[in-house]
Amino acid sequence: MQPFLADAQNAPSYQRGMVVCAYPDAAQAGLAVLKKGGNAVDAAVAVQFALAVTLPQAGNIGGGGFMVYRSAEGKTNTLDFREKAPAAASANMYLDTKGNVIPNKSLYTHQAAGVPGSVDGMVQAHQKYGKLKWSDLVQPAIDLARKGFKITERLANDLNRNQADFSRLNTAGINYFTKDTPWKAGDILIQQDLARTLTLIRDKGRAGFYAGAVALQLITEMKAGNGMISQADLNNYHSVWRKAITGNYKQYRVITMPPPSSGGIALVQLLRSVEPYPLNRWGHNQDSTVQLITEAERRVYADRSKYLGDPDYFKVPVDSLLQPNYITGRMQTFNWNTATPSSSIQPGSFAGYESDQTTHYSIVDAQGNAVSITTTLNGSFGAKIFVKGAGFLLNNEMDDFSAKPGVPNMYGLVGGKANSIQPGKRMLSSMTPTIVEKDGKLFMVVGTPGGSTIITSVFQTILNVIEFNQDAQQAVTSKRFHHQWLPDEVDIENDAFSPEVLSQLQQKGYKIVTKGNIGRVDAIVVTPQGYTGGADPRGDDTKAGW
Template structure:
């Protein structure tokens, strides 16, 4: 299979999260106090209960994170990592980077054979695919800085769900059944997420080993994961599968507080994640690229809207391939990439009469330059504090390898590095030196947790899973509200499309574009391919009377408020 064929295949698989018929949710969930929107109803309930007990948005985020590790094993995790954007009701916004890191034993060519070619699936479904996990450290750090309620009370709901079990949905049953064969193949002697005869809706899933691990985290905090019994089990698993991270890697892992990247779109302020997320910079570039154009007049998903957005996306993703990486290892030219004159210059080659071939688009140049399966949750409390968190194992169920005795999945985030310059990762994204593998380095991400202000006041909390489509899904959801006058549920449910420079095609959800729009675009040279569901956006909109929650009908996502 050629590289192009492999990328197309993986995009087809990965854009479907999975491919179920979209259920239209006509109305947003409304509340006057707090709101939680996340990927699974039991996790949303855990967060809402914390808010009702007087906890703040960060307290609720901790409860949701651990509950999702139990109820949404496709992406909820303690063995992965993520990003948090926090906007207090009073004070300065902040972001927390709890992205995984490459082990100290990692190297730039670790996934290449003797001929310098990428070894298929080595960065995906092996023990060597796992970066050092960051989620537990991230939750500990967030709670220490901003939490209000006691730590043990926030972890306990997840323990209850793991040890007592919870009723699974039709979608979760199907996902576990679909992966049963690979679970068995990659986990000899283990029986996690497996059921004789297969799972069905309404079955109760009990996870005893995961519950024991969560008890240690409840009682010992960070040390309950990065030291002691759980650390021993992780290292034993690494040794059994020739994995790379060690106890020293676990000891040395620490999440990092970073200054948000911010920008404006009309009278809205965008507060979003800096590198090693590529999402924040890319989102701001996209918004500024389309700002001069009358999108409201063009209309939702019209041929002009789709063409303009596609051309902006192809240029932004080209920049992403060269300039974005871990800022602790690489000088990311953030100011240059976000300079209005630079963004304007990138759009000057846009021609309404014809598509700009991606082959003719290269990363931009400027003076002074020195040479992703995921889940999202949005929370706001009665005080007005807002949290936007995207967290991931990378692929659905991560590497699909469990830590024996501890009951949780290992990530396969190492695939988010550039295994070889110019060779696509599982999402079809290409990269170079900026995102090369180095010991202790954080891999580049597309996660784009975002908070929007209007005239200095909280306006919107938004984010999504979806690999390379995360950035464009957040971008389109924001435009759906601001430019196309949709309420938050309509904005989240609306059909989406995506372009990422390479491969050179517009990928659309079913019925996202009318036949007439497709014909118009194809005549201009655009290649259009239909796929399954793109993204699972969970968002909250501030209203005059309170909050509206939009939960994506593409998944089991749930909005709860009070």
């Protein structure tokens, strides 16, 4: 089946495949795989491991993520390789004797780390859909780690900004991210320990990470820092194939991630919330458009706080949350003349019912197979703690659980019982890898990092293409805004709103807060000329096609 062809757009287009991801070297690794005859999943494996080398802030083998897959024939699947709580985890593990959350314990300690899922996820994805040899897909990452690569100005700045933390949290072993003089663009970053770890993964697959030398190094690191991950946790970790969340928006079909991602349900709720309104006529980032989207986001994030968690541990009311009548009813409670206070909005009710640093990549191959993958360490550089001798960073994903009901995590998100800490449970995520069809044919592949802003960034990027007729690059470059119920404020990028729109919203009672960049979206849109890409200028994101 041929991809759907959208209206012609003024952007470079490619007929045989495309990769859009967060670092130039990783994009080239994925493109090389496509040129060798590999499919989208083969390219994804190469990109994932290359990002583990070139994007230490978020690319990883020590974290986890989600994959949404659509074959050229239109068959869909999703892979959950989200991290899990170790067996030794407990509901109150981050609370002191008075029941208060201990600052930073879920962020910058060995106890912040969940059991990693990325390596198992890539192995399972490759076993099910890959064509090329596993070893050939991991080798480019080994070369980048062993020989080194030129760092960008952005990576240099991030490394310099975190020098004190790297030194404080890593007092033994080789610290590849610190040096006596400041990092600068063009410096070569070599990571020999990571190269050895990747070589074991290349040669032994899953066992190269979850058993043997690397597993021993991880367990030794845990014991040295009073961490919780055991060999049994590593043995018991397995990714899970799950049925995609799907929903319609006008003539489009959205294919996205189910729980324990909150992103898919929230995205479909958001799209259905705004569908009855004439966004195209109102215009991009105009006052009515912003108000409608903000009020939809307010209600959806309130629902997220109560109803979303790991479906293996908590019955997520998926059907109820996506019921058209329920969504319509939620949207009938706002007033065009004034902002709805978040204090007056609670999670909805039904009859009978009681990550800022992530990275995303979008890939399409010559046949039209598509993958949308988002992975994370949670905070930038995760817990900032190296596994000595193995060269990779621990994640701090345990912070994505609700340490205590009503207490916000590092992204300001609150939660309750659905996302409480339990042994073996996967923590709730905002990651929203998504594929969009039109008339049964491939139309768009999209996703982003950004912690709690992931959902709203994907949502607005889809609207930019569908409602505001922006091409792929314009859609990811356009200024974004974000509301997440609590705190009750609208976060905006610099110059996102005109002075007139800003004044109108403030007069209605909206608290507007200017923040830095929101999200780093990577997208592919299908046009009559072929695949067109949008690589977010907020990062070192790169599009590569042929």
